[in-house]
Amino acid sequence: MTGPTTLTGIGSTPRTGVGTARWYRGGADLTLPDRPDPSTVDPAIERERFEAAREEAREAIRLARDRAEARVGGEEAAVFDAHEAFLDDPGIVDDVEDAIADGTPAEHAVRDRFEAAIGQFEGMDGRMAERADDLRDVRDRLLRALLDAPTPTDLSTLPAGTVLLAERLTPSDTAELDPAAVAGIATVAGGRTSHAAIIARSLSIPAVVGVVDALAEVADGTEVLVDGEAGEVVVEPGEKRRAAALRKDDAPVVPEPVSTADGRAIEVAANVGSGAEVPPASDRGADGIGLFRSEFLFLDRESPPDEEEQYEAVVAALEAFPDDRIVVRTLDVGGDKQVPYLDLPEEPNPFLGRRGIRLSLEEHADLFETQLRALLRAAAHGRDGNGGGGSEGDGASDDDRDDRGGLAVMFPMVSRVEEVEAALDRVESVAADLAAEGVDHAVPELGAMVETPAASYLADALAARLDFLSVGTNDLAGYVMAADRESDAVADYHDPLHPAVLRAIDRTTAGAEGTDAWVGMCGEMAGDPELTELSVGFGLDELSMSAVTIPAVKERVREVDSAEARELAEAVLRCETRAEVRDVLGLDE
Ligand SMILES: C=C(OP(=O)(O)O)C(=O)O
Ligand SMILES: [Mg+2]
Secondary structure, three states, X not given: OOOOEXXXXXXXXXXXXXXXXXXXXXXXXXXXXXXXXXXXXOHHHHHHHHHHHHHHXXXXXXXXXXXXXXXXXXXXXXXXXXXXXXXHOHHHHHHHHHXXXXXXXXXXXXXXXXXXXXXXXXXXXXXXHHHHHHHHHHHHHHHHHHHOOOOOOOHHHOOOOEEEEEOOOOHHHHHHOOOOOEEEEEEOOOOOOOHHHHHHHHOOOXXXXXXXXXXXXOOOOOEEEEEOOOOEEEEOOOHHHHHHHHHHHOOOOOOOOEEOOOOOEEEEEEEEOOHHHHHHHHHOOXXXXXXEEHHHHHOOOOOOOOHHHHHHHHHHHHHHOOOOEEEEEOOOOEOOEOOHHHOOOOOOOHHHOOOHHHHHHOOOHHHHHHHHHHHHHHHHOOOOOOOOOOOOOOHHHOOOOOOOOEEEEEEOOOOOHHHHHHHHHHHHHHHHHHHHHOOOOOOOEEEEEEOOHHHHHOHHHHHHXXXXXXXXXXXXXXHHHOOOOOOHHHOOOOOOOOHXXXXXXXXXXXXXXOOOOEEEEOOHHHHOHHHHHHHHHOOOOEEEEOHHHHHHHHHHHHHOOHHHHHHHHHHHHOOOXXXXXXXXXXXXX
């Protein structure tokens, strides 16, 4: 391949890096010998081999876990606990042992059983499909042990400036990478929400996944640029493109809050999916956390976290940002986020079913209560001293709260005023219980996500009852455009730059005008520096995003004039097609 050639995929870590391509092919050859005649197989020996392989794999998984914990933190490392659990899963172990008893050699029994499990997960939606990667990882560890195959290339010692190309990377592969050495990752397979992609993001390694386009033709040693924001891999990019891309990525970190050129303060906060993402957010200059996806505390485990664990996770985030606001979203499961132990109802169309606040108010009222107890206790932390003597809050009018600091809590997937009223009642009753028990607590700021057209139409009524609203453009675009956010086939529809979505955003800020509620945005649109002026023009007070784009968005906010930004928003709101919107914004089609 002679460049420059641009291959497209899915941007996963929105940073850019340039380096030298190096293919990673998983190291060892795991081709199995031909299956022998069952009568020649000694099941006792095979059982012993299987046992020994499990123990070897267990040791390697624990080592990977410790290494990941040291590099990216405990929450990301917890994926390896899930890997270890596969080694003990009776549904797998018993089947492998049964096959061995019938005369199947251990390596064939392992491969067959894992292939079946991988096939099952691949047939599911969203995050569950990505558990297939975890199973592949465990299967390969077992097969390596059984075949006595060499361990794969040591990914922790790659030379500086490597762009790693692979068919797919497992979570263990990714956790081994040294972010100082690896300039980028491009893989043929994988989605944005696979564990491997999440770990790469936590390590801030530029990454593009799902590059089906001719990645295989890129030879080792070629210069490659990985633009994880545009979702592009540029082969032999040339000096101009390289310099432009790196300039974009290198916006200086601005630790203090920023205002527009004419003095309007805009909070630029971080979205985090786990405690491990909190320190990098603060390093990138986040003004607090605008979206703490609390559901990550519930994934990849066998039972929900208890009140204490949730309390501690939130307090750790508050301590990392003592002067800033931390917005924790209550449990948002259902739709693409399935949690097996919660026994969520089977639904023909989960995106239009029991999700978010709907589950918290009914099927999982118990989990909601535990979560609110943890949150109200955490809200007292740091007031009147470190954790001691918190006030008994009185909801939206709690006036001893610092303007911008402290805890805020928001409810996901709201579509009715009644849901907000019921959630506020639950908060009040949890506060009363804690008071009766003599437990320190406070009522945090309370808000709702605007992710449904209903919430956008009702923004005035919601804002009148709450302290804030936060626009979730990922789901809002999906529901306004009737386009599944997980489906490639309708990816074109799922774009916040469609006029209908932009009008829903504007309707939200307009609805909140005249109330005391502030309005933020925490969908992916908020993190796009090319859309910062438009977001300011819509009247948003806060933009919350993946930590990596915070410096570029802060830089952009400082250049914006809010009157001009409003004119831009008005021009965009007059558009009738996405092409016209892109034209007004000066973006290429
Ligand atoms: C931020 C959002 O929530 P999530 O992506 O977690 O569904 C959104 O829908 O825009
Ligand atoms: Mg959402």
